């Protein structure tokens with residue numbers, strides 16, 4: 369479903385945060401990627417989600433090589449991946465109600481006729497009630513907003529879901545609830561999952577297999593983590 | 599130990615409630631009747647499901663609620679300032695940052711986007727401490743170090759930081775004022791286990807220097823590591839207030855909700871508490887947990903009163919067992 373081949377990426381070409389990393393996720397498989405704070409795993413997740421152009425290496429999505437990132441990515445590739453980030457406040461447009469937020473990918477791909485049914489269905493799955501759906505992000509808690517962000521990521525029925533620290537800011541019960549929403553969707557759709565995080569206990573319980581960042585990137589020590597601890 | 603401490607509370611919260619006025623005359627009861635004391639040198643962990651009102655409680659203490667909020671009750675700081683009635687002028691000039699420090703939830707959204715971390719640390723140092731001139735630079739590096747923020751990232755802008763780094767930057771800023779009361783709202787979000795421990799240990803050291811800490815966290819392991827007491831919140835109410843050792847160890851939580859929360863951990867059952875918390879705009883008349891509670895019966899149609907640290911009509915088996923066998927000690 370996803371192949372990352374020798375990907376190098378970052379924010380400064382002279383000092384990339386991801387160096388020569390390869391990782392594959394088979395169709396229907398769930399892979400947990402474990403790494404310490406700031407090691408670059410989120411950057412890799414953004415490359416896989418077609419949100420960040422790598423400096424080198426290649427990405428293959430559902431058998432087709434990726435040629436463009438962000439707005440340059442063709443629609444069918446962009447919509448094949450659903451992404452949930454750690455900080456819903458940074459990824460949710462503050463002007464939209466939760467209902468509009470969930471519906472947005474449908475509208476921007478010309479499928480507005482599906483909005484009513486699909487939003488109602490997803491809201492029930494993630495546990496958002498009507499009253500909450502009418503509120504805007506500033507008037508809901510982070511956990512409620514994250515439920516909406518997960519619904520948005522599922523709204524186009526992606527074949528690959530990328531969860532970057534999706535539950536890092538959530539309580540134990542909401543974490544278990546969102547993980548079970550993801551797993552119910554995967555069981556029904558056969559979608560693959562790349563879950564990125566640093567909670568070993570959680571990812572080992574959740575995913576088919578886990579890989580550690582250091583195994584992917586044996587060539588060096590993660591500079592930031594070293595700096596942070598030094 | 600803390601219970602016998604004669605220290606006057608740094609913060610004394612009594613009957614604190616927050617309601618949000620919504621369109622159509624509806625109300626969201628975000629916090630109801632919160633009552634607790636917090637002494638110097640003590641850490642109280644406030645835990646509970648997402649949306650239960652923890653952050654609203656913290657915002658109420660800082661006067662940072664939006665205009666549609668109505669606050670009642672009292673929250674007295676150091677015996678002399680009621681945070682509920684103090685005006686914005688007092689709060690802005692003498693309370694926020696000086697008498698109460700805040701580590702905000704969603705730090706990336708709170709950092710000033712157009713200024714580097716170094717610039718923000720230096721500005722806060724100048725504003726809240728006497729540090730001036732050439733001493734500012736080293737002081738900023740030291741402040742960053744206390745929160746394990748790496749020195750070689752000081753010249754970055756907030757959008758260039760990972761979630762965990764933004765978190766550490768916000769913690770560094772909050773510790774600068776050395777306020778007698780620190781509110782830390784999810785201060786370890788996005789940190790790996792090693793950094794979680796490092797951060798909460800720093801907060802504990804801060805507390806041990808005679809500061810009071812209200813630690814709002816979903817990370818039960820972090821709470822267990824440094825808290826003296828635990829307050830469990832559900833649907834806007836504190837439903838259990840317990841000694842941390844007894845809560846995380848034996849005999850464990852007494853309230854059925856608190857029990858469910860601990861059991862949801864991936865190292866335990868990893869099962870969510872069935873259902874969702876009720877709408878705070880539409881709370882049931884009785885116990886708000888009744889719809890999800892395995893022990894609910896008709897008595898639960900009445901709001902349980904908060905007695906001996908717990909608000910429940912039917913305490914868990916352990917508790918009943920203990921109560922029946924006092925000879926056990």
Ligand SMILES: Nc1ncnc2c1ncn2[C@@H]1O[C@H](COP(=O)(O)OP(=O)(O)OP(=O)(O)O)[C@@H](O)[C@H]1O
Pocket residue numbers: 506507508509510511512539618626628646647648649650651652653654655664666703816878
């Ligand atoms: N401005 C507002 N208007 C109306 N309701 C609000 C407003 N701000 C917050 N709420 C509601 O108040 C309740 C408590 O929110 P709060 O942010 O305190 O939750 P929390 O316990 O901190 O959750 P989390 O663990 O997700 O951070 C939620 O139901 C939220 O939707």
Ligand code: SF4
Pocket residue numbers: 853854855885886887888889891892893894895897898902909910911912913
């Ligand atoms: S009062 Fe009743 S419903 Fe509420 S927690 Fe106790 S047993 Fe459950």
Ligand SMILES: [Mg+2]
Pocket residue numbers: 509510652653654703783
């Ligand atoms: Mg909160």
